[in-house]
Amino acid sequence: MAQVEATTERIISADPESVFDALADYSGTRAKLLPEHYSEYEVREGGDGEGTLVHWKLQATSKRVRDCLLEVTEPTDGELVEKDRNSSMVTTWTVTPAGEGKSRVVVSTVWNGAGGIGGFFEKTFAPKGLGRIYDAVLANLAAEVEK
DSSP, X not given: OOXXXXXXXXXXXXXXXXXXXXXXXXXXXXXXXXXXXXXXXXEEEOOBSTXXXXXXXXXXXXXXXXXXXXXXXXXXXXXXXXXXXXXXXXXXXXXXXXXXXXXXXXXXXXXXXXXXXXXXXXHHHHHHHHHHHHHHHHHHHHHHHTO
């Protein structure tokens, strides 16, 4: 099993605190940021950053749907980590300053991929597909906080 990683980033014209607060607001803003690939969104515990437990289904392809139950932690300032209880998937959102009134948001997901030929295709194509999904989330985030 090879580790698979997908990383996407975007510069957003808003201060890091506002951007981070929007990302960490699972009971409000976060649901508005998710494109059509996400369904059955539900906050089960908490709702604001550390201590949140959130569920959704992520449809990465027409045949591949992941049932995600994510525990949220904030290990350092400007960092949200979502660990999936149902798989090896871990997503890290990092928000840092990028100049006057701007933020750099980096989202990175890693998981243990399949073995064999299936694993080869997963490692080759899954990061691109997930990257497109995260591009949409980041575009929605920018639209939300740049108002």
